[in-house]
Amino acid sequence: MDLPTISAWARRKGIHLVGTGDFTHPAHFKAIEETLAPLGNGLFVLKTEADDATAPRFMLTTEISNIYAEDVPLSISPKGRKTRKIHSLIFAPSIEAVRKINTELARLGNVNSDGRPIFGFSAKELLKIALSASPDCMLIPAHAWTPWFSIFGSKSGFNTIEECFGDMTRHIHAIETGLSSDPQMNRRVSMLDNITLISNSDAHSPAKLGREATIFEAEMDYLAITSAIEQQGPGRIVSTLEFFPEEGKYHSDGHRDCGVRLTPKKTITARGICPKCERQVTVGVLSRVEELADRSEEEATAAALPSKKLVPLQEIIAVTMGRGVGTKGVQKEYMRITDIADEFNILLDKTEDELRDITSSEIASAILCVRAGDLEINPGFDGQFGTIGISEAAAQRLLV
Ligand SMILES: [Zn+2]
Ligand SMILES: [Zn+2]
Known part of the structure; x- marks a missing residue:
């Protein structure tokens, strides 16, 4: 995930603006300073591609993990204390702002061992550090619903944004829906009505860039983009590209080791207990949204921005060829x-004829099936990704 590789893969995916990631890490920050050129609008480009108007733009971003215990009312925990584990994204407008954040964080903990460092102070403190580095920094709770490390997570999260950020709540303008939830699910929760929903790759390897994306109608400019997120500028978010939430690894409830997957209803019937090992199951995103939801699915769909669901092209090719994603044949066809x-152009825009011109008719048909949502999905649970198959009947229908 070095910067030239991220740029090359962003192009391959059809991403125009990508995060640098990991700006708190000294080696990665050095690479940012050495390999990126500022564009004067808060965004950056590879120095070697500075003259290319089509080169992907970079925003200075990082993810941080805050793990901390705090006093809570006895109604929340009989011990009167609860451990919180929250991941947050930080966007920064300049190298100077990043340097200030990094200096402060290096004073407070270890930034050397991990691209996503862990600190023992609260997410609210982190927000204060970011805003004192620059008022134009933005903090966004990451993958907001995942059980273990998120603001609304079933294991160590909160029930509201206010509980987490207190008198700083007005600075929280958006949350990231994460791979296991989509905008329709989030809009069932009316307390998020003024909160923008964004979708990002959460990539840990270059090929996983663009698993999700946010589509802006805005100037390619840091402040234009952040004010579109704040819903305050002339720019706006038009839609998002989403992973099928069922495919996310924390969509349903269950125990991975016991091979037990439960729907929210079954979890309630079982009082949260695994029928196999009789311990608490890991409550996934679907149940957790259900718990905080106060709107019907129909109302939520009406309230949500349009979005499109994608299956990564490598997976589509793999399913069609009946081979693993990492195999040579799949990789070769993907690169070709x-x-x-x-990839976005192929998944979203190419006509059926155009698809058949560039790939096999089986793969072309499978792409059309994904667009139509004609899929068979085994939902993910307790850290295990869901699996996707093109429904046999649909694939046959499309093969003319
Ligand atoms: Zn995270
Ligand atoms: Zn179990």
């Missing part, structure tokens, strides 16, 4: 097609 057109 994405040399011709970028």
Whole structure:
């Protein structure tokens, strides 16, 4: 995940603006300073591609983990204390702002061992550090619903944004829906009505860039983009590209080791207990949204921005070929097609005829099935990704 590789993969995916990630890490920050050129608008580009108007733009971003215990009312925990584990994204407008954040964080903990460092102070303190580095910094709770490390997580999260950020809540303008939830699910929770929903890759490897994305109608400019997120500028978010939430690894409830997957209803019937090992199951995103929801699915769909659900092209090719994503044949076909057109263009825009021109008719059909939502999905649970299959009947229908 070095910067030239991120840039090359962003192009292959069809991403125009990508996060640098990991700006708190000294080695990565040094690489940011050495390999990126500022564009004068709070965004950056590879120095080697500075003259190329089509080169992907970079925003200075990082993810941070706050793990801390705090006093809570006895109604929340009989011990009167609860451990919180929250991941947050920070966006920064300049190298100077990043340097200030990094200096403060290096004073408070270890920034050397991990690209996503862990601190023992609260997410609210982190927000204060970011805003004192620059009022134009933005903090966004990451993958907001995942059980273990998120603001609303069933294991160590909160029930409201206010509980987490207190008198700083007005500075929280957005949350990241994460791979296991989508905008329709989030809009069932009316307390999030003024909160923007964004979607990001959460990539840990270059090929996983663009698993999700946010589509802006805004100037390619740091302040234009952050004010679109704040819903305050002329720019706006038009829609998001989403992972099928069922495919996310914390969508349903259950125990991975016991091979037990439960729907929210079954979890309630079982009083949260695993029928196999009789311990508490890991309550996933679907149940957790259900718990805080006060709107019907129909109302929520009406309230949500339009979004499109994607299956990564490598997975589509793998399913069609009946081989693993990492196998040579799948990788070769993926690289061959994405040399011709970028992945988003292939997944979203190419006509049936155009798809058949560049790839096999089986893969072309499978892409059309994904667009139509004609899939068979085994939901993910307790850290295990869901699996996706093109429904046999649909695939046959499309093969003319
Ligand atoms: Zn995270
Ligand atoms: Zn179990």
